Amino acid sequence: MISDKLDPSHFEAHINASKANLLALDLLAENTPLSKQKLKSAMSKGCVWLESAIGIHRLRRAKKTVHENDTLHIYYDEAILNSRPATAELLADEGGYSVWNKPYGMYSQGSKWGDHCTIYRWAEEHLEPQRPAFLVHRLDRAANGLIILAHSKKMARAFSKMFKQRKIEKQYTATVEGKLEKLSLPHIISSNIEDRPAVSKIISIEEREDHSRVIIEIETGRKHQVRRHLSETGHPIIGDRLYGSDRSERNLQLQATYLKFDCPLTDEIREYSLKT
Numbered sequence: 001m002i003s004d005k006l007d008p009s010h011f012e013a014h015i016n017a018s019k020a021n022l023l024a025l026d027l028l029a030e031n032t033p034l035s036k037q038k039l040k041s042a043m044s045k046g047c048v049w050l051e052s053a054i055g056i057h058r059l060r061r062a063k064k065t066v067h068e069n070d071t072l073h074i075y076y077d078e079a080i081l082n083s084r085p086a087t088a089e090l091l092a093d094e095g096g097y098s099v100w101n102k103p104y105g106m107y108s109q110g111s112k113w114g115d116h117c118t119i120y121r122w123a124e125e126h127l128e129p130q131r132p133a134f135l136v137h138r139l140d141r142a143a144n145g146l147i148i149l150a151h152s153k154k155m156a157r158a159f160s161k162m163f164k165q166r167k168i169e170k171q172y173t174a175t176v177e178g179k180l181e182k183l184s185l186p187h188i189i190s191s192n193i194e195d196r197p198a199v200s201k202i203i204s205i206e207e208r209e210d211h212s213r214v215i216i217e218i219e220t221g222r223k224h225q226v227r228r229h230l231s232e233t234g235h236p237i238i239g240d241r242l243y244g245s246d247r248s249e250r251n252l253q254l255q256a257t258y259l260k261f262d263c264p265l266t267d268e269i270r271e272y273s274l275k276t
Contacts, residue, residue, distance in 0.1 A: 008033040009078040017066045024050070025062035027072055034076070036062075042074070045081050046115035049073040058115070075112045085117040090127070091146070091272060096155045096265050098123060098133075099272050102147045104251050108138040123149050136160055137221060142239075145172070145256030146272055158264040163221060171203075171258035172216050172226050173276045176235040177244065180205050180212045189229040193222040200229040211238060213276075215257075226254060 006013060015031045028039050028048070040062050042048060050059040051071040059072070066072065086103040100119060102108070107118045115121050120133040127133075133149045134156035150156035162168050180187075180202075187202040197220065204215035212235065218225055227243045230236060236244025239252040257274045 006033050010076065012073070012075045015072045015074075017068055017070045017072070020068040022066045023062070024048070024059060024064045024066050024072060027066055028074060032074060032076070042076055042081060042114075044116070046110055046121065047075045047077075047081065047113055049075075049112070073112075075114075077113050080113050081116070083117055085122055088119055088122045088126075090123075093127065094263070094265060096152060097148055097150045097159065098127065099259070100147050100149065101274060102139050102144055102256075104144045105141060107141050108135060108147065119147055120149055127151075137163055139256055140224065140227070140252070140254070142252035143172075143254040143256065145254075145274060146259050147256065148259065155264065162261060162264070166219060167261060169258070169260040170218055170221075170256065172218070173213065173255050173257045174216060174226060174230060174237045175208075175211055175213050175253035176230055176233075176237050177211055178235045179207055179210075180214065180233070180235055181207060183233075189232065191229070191232060193225060193228060196220075196222060198222040198225050198229070200225060227252075 013032055015027055017027060025036055025039055029036050034042065043060050043062055046058050048059045049056055050064070051073060052067065086105050088103060088106060089101040090098060091101055092099040100123065102119045110118045120135050123133040124130065131151045133151060134153065136148055136150050136156055136159035139145060139147050148159060150159050183202065183205065185203060185205065189200045191198060199219040201217045202214050203217055206213040216226055224243065227237055227240050231243035237252060237254050239250040255274065255276060257276055259272045261270055263270045
């Protein structure tokens with residue numbers, strides 16, 4: 001037993017099953033300082049992993065049988081697991097996929113410490129009928145707006161291929177520092193991000209008193225692409241404390257506002273937009 005060596009509020013443990021036919025919950029309870037009730041909650045929130053001969057994956061089922069030489073990994077952080085996700089808005093349920101308005105603060109992807117505050121986990125717990133959800137593209141935690149989730153591996157592959165082949169039109173609305181009236185439209189921003197080509201295109205500018213609202217299309221989907229490219233113009237997004245100024249007390253003023261693609265189920269054009 002290793003539980004007496006662990007901080008009950010923050011720890012990680014890696015527990016090897018020395019014999020067959022053990023319940024995951026029992027093995028965790030014997031080797032961590034947590035009650036079975038807390039362990040069940042932690043498992044449902046995605047911080048327990050099972051490593052076996054077929055690979056490693058999150059384990060949510062407390063009554064899962066663990067085989068000899070399997071390993072349970074638990075990454076427990078009480079503060080993380082006590083956090084609550086904001087409410088995501090379902091815009092369209094097409095059966096094989098759904099379209100959501102992801103709120104500010106909600107993650108696209110989980111970590112080893114849990115995934116209960118992610119958009120895909122929210123969908124799995126709130127869609128009716130319930131079904132698995134697969135991430136096919138990402139939206140920064142600090143951004144909000146449109147995101148697609150697939151509900152089968154086949155549909156996830158279809159959307160991943162569409163994104164890779166640039167068959168999905170994406171637009172973002174951002175409020176940036178300063179005025180961009182000298183730019184001629186469309187304004188192309190092309191620069192490598194992490195040694196990979198990245199292309200963004202400003203297609204609309206609305207001037208305000210001391211800032212501008214822009215609509216920007218992206219042809220590639222690199223990490224923080226819109227934020228980086230707008231910062232390169234000398235007009236970072238308001239609220240961007242990573243690529244802009246840390247003086248603003250506002251949240252990141254970036255929203256994914258438009259998606260257009262041929263539906264992989266019906267081959268009909270689908271358009272989704274948010275008012276800004």
